[in-house]
Amino acid sequence: MGGLSIGQVAERTGLSVHALRFYEREGLLADAVRRESNGRRVYTEDDVDWLNMCIKFRSSGMPLDTIRKYTELVRQGAGNEADRLALLKSHQDYVRAQIEELNECLNVITWKVDFYQEHVDAGTADCLWATPSTQTASEAS
Amino acid sequence: MGGLSIGQVAERTGLSVHALRFYEREGLLADAVRRESNGRRVYTEDDVDWLNMCIKFRSSGMPLDTIRKYTELVRQGAGNEADRLALLKSHQDYVRAQIEELNECLNVITWKVDFYQEHVDAGTADCLWATPSTQTASEAS
DNA sequence: CTAGGTCCTAGAGCGCTCTCTAGGTCAACT
DNA sequence: AGTTGACCTAGAGAGCGCTCTAGGACCTAG
Numbered sequence: 001m002g003g004l005s006i007g008q009v010a011e012r013t014g015l016s017v018h019a020l021r022f023y024e025r026e027g028l029l030a031d032a033v034r035r036e037s038n039g040r041r042v043y044t045e046d047d048v049d050w051l052n053m054c055i056k057f058r059s060s061g062m063p064l065d066t067i068r069k070y071t072e073l074v075r076q077g078a079g080n081e082a083d084r085l086a087l088l089k090s091h092q093d094y095v096r097a098q099i100e101e102l103n104e105c106l107n108v109i110t111w112k113v114d115f116y117q118e119h120v121d122a123g124t125a126d127c128l129w130a131t132p133s134t135q136t137a138s139e140a141s
Numbered sequence: 142m143g144g145l146s147i148g149q150v151a152e153r154t155g156l157s158v159h160a161l162r163f164y165e166r167e168g169l170l171a172d173a174v175r176r177e178s179n180g181r182r183v184y185t186e187d188d189v190d191w192l193n194m195c196i197k198f199r200s201s202g203m204p205l206d207t208i209r210k211y212t213e214l215v216r217q218g219a220g221n222e223a224d225r226l227a228l229l230k231s232h233q234d235y236v237r238a239q240i241e242e243l244n245e246c247l248n249v250i251t252w253k254v255d256f257y258q259e260h261v262d263a264g265t266a267d268c269l270w271a272t273p274s275t276q277t278a279s280e281a282s
Numbered sequence: 283c284t285a286g287g288t289c290c291t292a293g294a295g296c297g298c299t300c301t302c303t304a305g306g307t308c309a310a311c312t
Numbered sequence: 313a314g315t316t317g318a319c320c321t322a323g324a325g326a327g328c329g330c331t332c333t334a335g336g337a338c339c340t341a342g
Contacts, residue, residue, distance in 0.1 A: 007318065017319085018301055026299095038308060040319055053249070060246035064299070081264075085257040092254055095247045099240055105201035106236045108194070113233055116226040123222075148288065158289085159331055167329095179338065181289055205329070 003034070003042035013051045020051075027068050028054055030075060060095045144175070144183035154192050161192075168209050169195055171216060201236045 010017045024033060024041075030050050034042045057067050066087065073084050151158045165174060165182075171191050175183045198208050207228065214225050 005318075006320095016301075019299085021321090022300065038319085039321095040308090056246045056249045058299090060243055060250070081257055081261050085254065085261055088250060088254045088257060092247065092250050095243055095250060099243050099247070102201055102236055102240050102243070105197045106233065106240070108197045109201070109229060109233050109236060113226065113229045116222055116229065120222050120226055146288080147290095157331075160329085162291090163330065179289085180291095181338090199329090 003044060004048065006041045006043070009043045009048055009051070012048055013055060015051065015055070023051070023054065023064075026064055028064065028071055030071055057091070060091070061098060062091055062094075066091070144185060145189065147182045147184070150184045150189055150192070153189055154196060156192065156196070164192070164195065164205075167205055169205065169212055171212055198232070201232070202239060203232055203235075207232070 004012075006017050006020055009015075010020055013020075015023070020041075023029065029047065031044075031047065033047065034044075036042055054067055057070075058064075070084065070087055073080050073087070145153075147158050147161055150156075151161055154161075156164070161182075164170065170188065172185075172188065174188065175185075177183055195208055198211075199205075211225065211228055214221050214228070
């Protein structure tokens with residue numbers, strides 16, 4: 001393993017090469033990416049690991065800004081572990097809240113799905129309700 | 142209960158008056174909002190219920206476009222229940238997938254939180270690791 | 283009569299996260 | 313020599329979901 005090209009990293013992480021360059025510009029990479037003599041980026045496996053963590057952060061709704069802050073803390077080196085912990089904990093809370101909220105939404109949606117499922121199963125699939133007003137009333141509830 | 146003003150609806154739903162007008166323009170309301178003689182909107186409790194559902198849809202990641210499609214189906218009246226069901230089911234799947242993804246993220250984050258917690262608890266909070274390289278290695282994993 | 287508050291429309295602007303373009307370098311194949 | 317394909321930079325553009333502004337109407341209390 002003698003370093004990866006941007007294309008290879010894109011393939012492994014699922015990020016586009018554009019996104020990889022963008023993330024770098026935005027300061028989301030813990031280590032400066034090395035370059036070949038011709039200016040091309042050379043990534044290490046550590047870079048890929050770091051990116052995969054960024055992806056987890058992102059897909060759990062952490063803004064790039066916060067990822068950047070975390071990255072800066074790590075770049076500063078030892079001594080700020082409490083700060084990193086605080087940042088991570090706060091995000092942990094946020095993710096938990098998101099999950100809770102999604103579960104509530106899921107309940108509502110499931111209730112509606114079941115409602116429609118029953119009626120679609122029962123009838124032969126159309127004209128189940130007589131009047132538009134009945135319709136709206138059951139919809140809105 | 143003789144109808145609600147946009148301000149009252151904003152208060153109850155948590156949406157801004159701007160957002161309420163925006164949603165209406167975007168065709169997210171099942172019934173056309175009535176107007177007073179002077180042109181001001183008059184909402185019913187049903188409108189509020191509908192909006193609350195839209196909010197559930199939105200906060201579980203349904204795009205406005207899809208909410209609009211659903212709204213159109215409901216506006217068309219009885220006969221397309223299977224379509225509505227399909228739309229709702231597909232969103233249900235999406236929400237479940239989101240929850241699953243968030244749980245995965247939460248695991249990773251919790252792992253990191255625990256890692257830092259231990260070390261912050263153990264040391265007196267700084268200089269826990271000797272070298273920046275050790276640092277980065279444990280970070281990247 | 284005036285000031286304050288709520289409402290109206292139409293449309294511009296914003297924050298975020300990419301995504302894509304233009305214009306170019308470089309190395310390898312045919 | 314020419315073509316292909318991966319890469320480079322800087323910066324414009326796009327999609328989404330609001331949010332806000334401008335300019336104005338109307339109502340009520342002081």
